[in-house]
Amino acid sequence: MLDDCKTWAVVGLSANTRRTAYAIAQVLQAHGKRIVPIHPVFGTPDGPEEVLGERGYATLADVPFPVDVVDVFRRSEEAGQFADQAVAIGARGVWFQVGVVDEAAFERTRAAGVAMVMDTCPKIEWVNRSVRRA
Numbered sequence: 001m002l003d004d005c006k007t008w009a010v011v012g013l014s015a016n017t018r019r020t021a022y023a024i025a026q027v028l029q030a031h032g033k034r035i036v037p038i039h040p041v042f043g044t045p046d047g048p049e050e051v052l053g054e055r056g057y058a059t060l061a062d063v064p065f066p067v068d069v070v071d072v073f074r075r076s077e078e079a080g081q082f083a084d085q086a087v088a089i090g091a092r093g094v095w096f097q098v099g100v101v102d103e104a105a106f107e108r109t110r111a112a113g114v115a116m117v118m119d120t121c122p123k124i125e126w127v128n129r130s131v132r133r134a
Helices: 020-030 076-089 103-111 122-133
Strands: 007-011 034-038 069-072 093-096 115-117
Touching: 007 020, 020 034, 020 122, 069 076, 076 093, 076 103, 093 103, 103 115
Parallel strands: 007 034, 007 069, 069 093, 093 115
Antiparallel strands: none
């Protein structure tokens, strides 16, 4: 996913610069990824239209173009629904961030033929790859 997937929907990404999702979205962009902010705030009249230069959407189903990876910044008990939605929109991968674990969602997603990782972060994985190569 880190190498081959270019478009990453970031579930939980808003304009709040203090949130981890914002920092990781910046890292994704620094690695040449297109980010797609996904947050209910984008469906409100007073909500922002974009974050980090990219238009935001209230739901994954609202995104009018293909998404390669759905990167989930939600609590474990809420995360499974986004894995299911990722499968429904034809995403190639699902990424559950550090601390986000849902074994049942993992099994459903893998059974649907979609790649999935849990309880880690792209930034951590890029750092680990750099250390292993050094």
